[in-house]
Amino acid sequence: MMNLVEALLAGDRLALSRLLTQVENDTQEGRSALNELFTHTGKAHLVGVTGAPGVGKSSLVNQLALHYRKQTNKSIAIIAVDPTSPFTGGAVLGDRVRMRDLAGDAGVFIRSMASRGTLGGLAHATAAVTQVFDAAGFDIVLIETVGAGQAEVDIARLAHTTLVVEAPGMGDDIQAIKAGILEIADVLVINKADRPGLEHTERALRGMLEMAHPVKHVFQHHGKIEVVESPIGAQENTAQFWVPPIQKTIANDGTGIPELAESIDKHVRYLESSGDWNLRERSRLETELDALIQDTLTTQFRSSLPEEKYDRALVLILERKLSPWEAVKALMNGRKI
Amino acid sequence: MMNLVEALLAGDRLALSRLLTQVENDTQEGRSALNELFTHTGKAHLVGVTGAPGVGKSSLVNQLALHYRKQTNKSIAIIAVDPTSPFTGGAVLGDRVRMRDLAGDAGVFIRSMASRGTLGGLAHATAAVTQVFDAAGFDIVLIETVGAGQAEVDIARLAHTTLVVEAPGMGDDIQAIKAGILEIADVLVINKADRPGLEHTERALRGMLEMAHPVKHVFQHHGKIEVVESPIGAQENTAQFWVPPIQKTIANDGTGIPELAESIDKHVRYLESSGDWNLRERSRLETELDALIQDTLTTQFRSSLPEEKYDRALVLILERKLSPWEAVKALMNGRKI
Numbered sequence: 001m002m003n004l005v006e007a008l009l010a011g012d013r014l015a016l017s018r019l020l021t022q023v024e025n026d027t028q029e030g031r032s033a034l035n036e037l038f039t040h041t042g043k044a045h046l047v048g049v050t051g052a053p054g055v056g057k058s059s060l061v062n063q064l065a066l067h068y069r070k071q072t073n074k075s076i077a078i079i080a081v082d083p084t085s086p087f088t089g090g091a092v093l094g095d096r097v098r099m100r101d102l103a104g105d106a107g108v109f110i111r112s113m114a115s116r117g118t119l120g121g122l123a124h125a126t127a128a129v130t131q132v133f134d135a136a137g138f139d140i141v142l143i144e145t146v147g148a149g150q151a152e153v154d155i156a157r158l159a160h161t162t163l164v165v166e167a168p169g170m171g172d173d174i175q176a177i178k179a180g181i182l183e184i185a186d187v188l189v190i191n192k193a194d195r196p197g198l199e200h201t202e203r204a205l206r207g208m209l210e211m212a213h214p215v216k217h218v219f220q221h222h223g224k225i226e227v228v229e230s231p232i233g234a235q236e237n238t239a240q241f242w243v244p245p246i247q248k249t250i251a252n253d254g255t256g257i258p259e260l261a262e263s264i265d266k267h268v269r270y271l272e273s274s275g276d277w278n279l280r281e282r283s284r285l286e287t288e289l290d291a292l293i294q295d296t297l298t299t300q301f302r303s304s305l306p307e308e309k310y311d312r313a314l315v316l317i318l319e320r321k322l323s324p325w326e327a328v329k330a331l332m333n334g335r336k337i
Numbered sequence: 338m339m340n341l342v343e344a345l346l347a348g349d350r351l352a353l354s355r356l357l358t359q360v361e362n363d364t365q366e367g368r369s370a371l372n373e374l375f376t377h378t379g380k381a382h383l384v385g386v387t388g389a390p391g392v393g394k395s396s397l398v399n400q401l402a403l404h405y406r407k408q409t410n411k412s413i414a415i416i417a418v419d420p421t422s423p424f425t426g427g428a429v430l431g432d433r434v435r436m437r438d439l440a441g442d443a444g445v446f447i448r449s450m451a452s453r454g455t456l457g458g459l460a461h462a463t464a465a466v467t468q469v470f471d472a473a474g475f476d477i478v479l480i481e482t483v484g485a486g487q488a489e490v491d492i493a494r495l496a497h498t499t500l501v502v503e504a505p506g507m508g509d510d511i512q513a514i515k516a517g518i519l520e521i522a523d524v525l526v527i528n529k530a531d532r533p534g535l536e537h538t539e540r541a542l543r544g545m546l547e548m549a550h551p552v553k554h555v556f557q558h559h560g561k562i563e564v565v566e567s568p569i570g571a572q573e574n575t576a577q578f579w580v581p582p583i584q585k586t587i588a589n590d591g592t593g594i595p596e597l598a599e600s601i602d603k604h605v606r607y608l609e610s611s612g613d614w615n616l617r618e619r620s621r622l623e624t625e626l627d628a629l630i631q632d633t634l635t636t637q638f639r640s641s642l643p644e645e646k647y648d649r650a651l652v653l654i655l656e657r658k659l660s661p662w663e664a665v666k667a668l669m670n671g672r673k674i
Binding site for chain 2 (some may be wrong): 041301317
C-alpha cells in the first residue's frame with residue numbers, strides 16, 4: 001500500500017487533503033511527512049494577499065486564480081487564513097462563495113485556516129501547509145490573510161510576493177495604522193476602484209510610498225556609483241530595482257486582473273534577476289532552522305527537568321526571592337532550588 | 338562609591354536615567370542591574386494605554402498623571418512606546434508637549450522608547466524598563482503604545498490594567514480591524530467625546546463588547562451554581578466579575594478624567610479580590626522564565642557549534658538536500674554534515 005506522502009507526490013488529492021489536516025494539527029505523522037516532503041519543495045511561487053476586512057480580498061484571490069487557470073494552466077493553491085482575533089479564534093472563511101467559479105477544476109485547491117491558539121502557531125501552521133502544497137507541485141500558492149497585525153507580517157515573510165489590498169473610502173486613519181503593513185507590500189492593489197474616493201486613496205498611498213522609499217537610490221553599476229531618482233509615479237521598475245506599483249482592480253467584474261497578474265509576474269522576474277529570490281529563501285529557511293533548534297533544545301531540557309523543580313523555581317520568582325536569571329542558572333546547573 | 342543600583346534604590350533620579358539607558362540597550366551592566374533589582378519589583382500598578390494614532394492618548398496619559406499627582410500624591414512613571422513601523426523604526430514621541438504641565442515634579446518620570454529592531458525586542462525592552470521603574474518605587478507605571486498590532490497585545494500582557502482608547506468619527510472599518518485589540522481592554526475610553534459621532538462610536542463599542550463577552554455567566558457561589566446576566570449597559574462590576582466599562586473623556590480640558598481614574602482603581606480592587614492579579618503575575622513571570630530558558634539554551638548551543646558547520650547545514654537545506662529536521666538532528670548529535 002502506498003503511504004500518504006507517496007500518494008501525494010503521485011498527485012492524489014485525497015492524500016493531499018489528509019496530509020494537510022495532519023500537518024495543520026501538528027501530529028507526529030504530519031511532522032514526519034513534512035520532513036519527507038521537504039526535498040520536493042522550493043518550486044512554487046508564494047504570493048501573500050493581505051488587507052483590512054471589507055476590501056474584497058477573497059474576490060480578488062478568486063479572480064486571480066481564474067485568470068491563471070484560463071491564461072496559463074498553472075495549478076493554484078489558495079490558503080485562506082483568518083487570524084482576526086488572537087483570543088477567541090476566528091471564523092472559518094466562506095469557501096462556498098469561491099466554489100461556484102472554481103469547483104470541479106482539479107488544478108485549484110482551496111484550504112481555510114482559522115486562528116488556533118497563538119498567532120505564532122498560526123504563522124507556523126501556515127508555513128507548514130504552504131510546504132505541503134509546494135511539494136504537491138502547485139505552481140502558485142495564494143496565501144490570503146485578514147487584518148493588519150504581526151501575523152500578517154510573519155505570513156508576508158513567507159511569501160515571495162506580497163499584495164497589500166486597499167479600497168477607496170476607508171479614511172486616512174486606517175492608512176496611518178497600516179504604515180507597517182505598507183512596508184511589506186511588493187504590489188499595492190486598490191480594489192473596488194469604481195467606488196467614490198479612488199483618487200484620495202491613490203494619493204494617500206503614493207504619499208506613504210514616498211515616505212517609505214527614499215527618493216534617491218545610490219548603487220554601483222559597472223563599477224561606477226550611480227544615483228537614480230525614485231521611479232515612483234513613473235513606475236519604471238527595472239531588473240535591479242523595485243518600487244511597489246499601484247494596481248487598480250474591480251474584482252467583481254474582473255477589471256484590472258490581467259494587469260495585476262502581469263505586475264506579479266514582473267515581480268518574480270525582478271526577484272530572480274536581482275538575487276532577491278535567493279536572499280528571501282535563505283532568510284526564511286534560516287529562521288526556520290533557528291526556530292527548530294530552539295524548539296528542540298527547549299523540549300529536551302524541559303523533559304529532563306522534574307516538573308516540581310520548575311514549579312518551585314516559579315514560586316520563588318513570584319515571591320521575589322529569586323530572579324528569573326538566578327532561577328535559570330540554578331535549573332541549568334542542576335543545583336538544588 | 339555607591340553603584341547605580343544602590344543609587345537608584347536610594348531615589349537618585351540620575352542613576353535611574355542611566356540605568357534605563359543600560360537596560361534599553363540590553364548591555365551587560367543593564368542585565369546584571371535587572372537581576373539585582375528583581376527582588377524589589379512587584380509593587381507598581383502597571384497600566385497600559387493603547388489605541389490608534391490621533392485618538393489623543395498622550396494628552397490622556399498626561400491628564401491622568403496630573404490627576405494622580407494632585408489627588409493622591411502617588412509617583413508616576415510614563416513609558417511612551419512607538420512601534421508603529423516594524424521595519425524602519427518609529428519616531429520618538431514628542432515629550433516636550435507633556436513637559437509643560439509635568440516639568441519640575443520629581444514624582445513624575447517620562448521615558449520615550451522608539452521601535453528598535455524586532456517588535457519582540459521592543460516588548461522585551463519595555464518589560465525591562467517597566468521593572469526598573471517598579472524597583473525604583475514608582476506607584477503607577479503608565480505604558481502608552483501606538484497602533485493595533487501584536488506589539489500592543491504583548492505589551493498589554495505586561496499590564497495589570499489595559500485602557501483601549503477610541504475617538505468618535507473613525508468609522509466601522511477600524512473597529513473591525515481592532516476586534517483583537519478590544520479583547521485586551523479592561524477599560525474602554527472614548528476620548529474627544531465632544532466630537533460629532535460620539536453616539537455612533539459608543540454604540541459600535543457596546544456592540545463589540547456584547548460579542549466579546551457572553552451574555553450570561555455561570556459561576557459557583559457558596560457551593561451553588563449561579564447564572565448571572567451580563568451587566569453590559571448597567572456596568573455593575575462586582576468583586577468576582579468584570580466587564581470593561583466605557584468611559585467618556587475630553588483630555589484637552591480634563592472632562593471625565595476623575596471618573597476614568599475611579600474606573601482604574603475599581604479594576605485594581607477587582608483584580609485583587611478575584612485573584613486575577615496573582616494569576617496575571619504568574620502567567621507573566623512564567624512566560625519570562627520560559628523565554629529566558631530558551632534564550633540561554635540557544636546561546637549556549639550556538640556558541641559551542643562551529644559557525645562553518647551551521648553554514649554548511651543551511652546550504653544543504655537551501656539546496657533541498659537536507660530537511661531542517663534532519664539538519665537539527667545532525668547538529669545536535671555532533672554528526673558530520
